[in-house]
Amino acid sequence: MSLGHALRRIVEEYPLARLDPPAGHPLAAVIRRGAPDELRAALECVEGSFLVKGSPGRGSHWAAVPWLAVFDPAITTSATRGYYLVYLFPADREVVHLSLAQGTVAAIRAHGPRAEAYLRSSGDALRSRLSDFAGRLPNRSITLGSAGELPEGYEAAHILGLTYDLDALGDERRLRADLSVGVAAYRALKARGGLAL
Template identity: 80%
Template sequence: MSLGHALRRIVEEYPLAKTDPPAGHPLAHVIRKGAADELRAALAPLGGTFLVKGSPGRGTRWAAVPWLAAFDPAVTTSATRGYYLVYLFPTHREAVHLSLAQGTVAAIREHGPRAGAHLRASGATLRARLSDFSEELPVAEIALGTAGELPEGYEAAHIMGLTYTLADLADERRLWRDLANGVAAYRALKARGGLAVAEEPINRRPRSL
């Protein structure tokens, strides 16, 4: 298996898999183990320590939107808070989003019905702080194709990233290169103050001439 193959399996097989219970389902194992292992392999050359998790859902219920994420343990170990890098799988099209994202559940708990507006405003500020990554990670908004507090929260929590079609997932070199750019943006956000609001962007990386 490769990272692209694992992502493609999730995209193609998830709609049918959801008609069966998740317990013991082969695709649930792919999301939790196979795809997570491939993401770890792609992260290994980039150095540092990442906690990798894949979630097909919890208990007896499939997730509305499955995800595969990499967490810097110094920032967060959970998709509920902080910020992290994640692959999200929309329900309305055969695609995958690579997203530098903010924790959703913590924002919902703190801001209630205003969480979406808060996350979008915060995302715009953080995107401006990371404007030197806008060419590599140009997608500023994502759609997941399903209603609900969490899916809509994931959409609002997106900072910047990329969207892949099924054909794009065949290019493993591109996936690894894009992942490296995502990790660089993740590390830059950490160096530039994380989710804290700053007056001016700081510590911008030099651009190649």
């Protein structure tokens, strides 16, 4: 397998997989173990130590939006808080987003119904701090095609990134180069003050 193959498999198989329980499902294993292993391998050429996790959901429920994330342990070890680099898989179309994103759950807990507005405002400020990455990570917004607090929060939490269609997932060299740029933006945000506005 390769990173591109793992991402493509999630994009293509997730809609049908959701019709079955996630416990013991082969795609849940790909998201939890196989895809993170491929992402770790892709990160080997990037200096530094990262924690990589994938989530198809919790317990007996598939996630509305599965994810595969890279965490700098000095910043966060969880998608709930801080900021991190993440692949997000929309429910409504065959694409995957690479997103430098803010932790959504912590914002929801801290800001309640104003969390989305807070995350969007924070994202605008953080994006301006990373303007030198705008050409290489040009997506200022993403859509995930699912209603609900978490999917809408993930959309609001996006800072910058890229979107891949299925054809683009066949270009492993590009995926790895883009991943390196994403990590560079992640590190730049850390060096430039992180989430402090």
